Amino acid sequence: MSAPAVLSARDLRCGYGATPVCGPVTTSVAPGEVLGIVGFNGAGKSTVVRTMIGRQPPLDGECRFRDLLVDDRAASFRAAVSCVFDEDAFFPSLTAAEHLELVARGHGVPEPVQAVRRELDAFGITAVADALPTELSSGQRRRLLLAAGFIRPAELLVLDEPEQRLDPVMRELMGDRIRARAAGGCAVVVVTHAPDLLLATASTCLVIADEVRRVPVAEGAALISGTRA
Incomplete structure (x- = not known):
């Protein structure tokens, strides 16, 4: 028997005003599953994800x-869901x-100081640990956002183009x-x-387009690389 979905959408229409940005979305992601979401620029990928996690209201579904x-x-939802979008959100x-220590302590991470050190090292930003956000480069701020997303426990982790500005x-x-x-x-x-x-x-792939569909991961990779699977 498959595990029950952590997050699911049924006949979800996403958009602005009364205008959807893509076809209706029906999908789910279960514990231990990685749902990749792909599509061309402007297809509505981020809009779909934001709607799925309640950051903007659905048009329907x-x-x-x-x-x-x-x-x-x-509070229970915010405690269980960690999100990283392409926007700076620092104190x-x-x-x-x-910043990382505040996130860690706020989410009950054991030994938060040590956890902060591990994340700073993992994302290669130990040298700027004592720098303010205004003193960081865009790439360093991106790594800090990702570190904040990973340092805390979560049942659901949502990453919007985490590869941006990473080597x-x-x-x-x-x-x-x-x-x-x-x-x-x-x-x-x-x-x-x-x-x-x-x-x-x-482990599975969702293509956002006029007709939203699940495809094999290799087909999704071919789509965004401009080649044939």
Whole structure:
């Protein structure tokens, strides 16, 4: 018997005003599964994911976290879901290390100081641990956001184009981290334009287009690389 879905969408229409950005979405992601979401620029990938986790209202249909309708204001939902989108969200008066420690302590991470050190090292930003967000490069801020997403426990991890501004070595590390979280029972959703990251991590693939469909991971990788599977 398959595990019950952590996150699911049924006949979900996503968009702005009354205009959908893509076809209706019916999908799910279970514990230990990595759902890769791909599509051409402007297809609506981020809009779909934001709608699935309650950051914007659906035009129609429904999303559920476990057996309940998604409510991103519920404390239980926020405690269980870790998200990294392409936007800076820092406390301007906190250093990189202080920011991570605040996240870790807020989510009950054991030995938070040691956890912060591990994440700073893993993402190659130990040298800027005492720097304020305004003193970081765009690539360093991206790594800090990712570190904040990974340092905390979660039943669902949502990553919107985590490969952005990462070098090949760090991108490979990202793939390792995603696989490790899934192996530990976390459900993962990854929006990506990187065929290598998709192939390295995804167990299933959703193509966002006028007709949303599930495809084999290799077919999704071929789509975003512009080749044939």
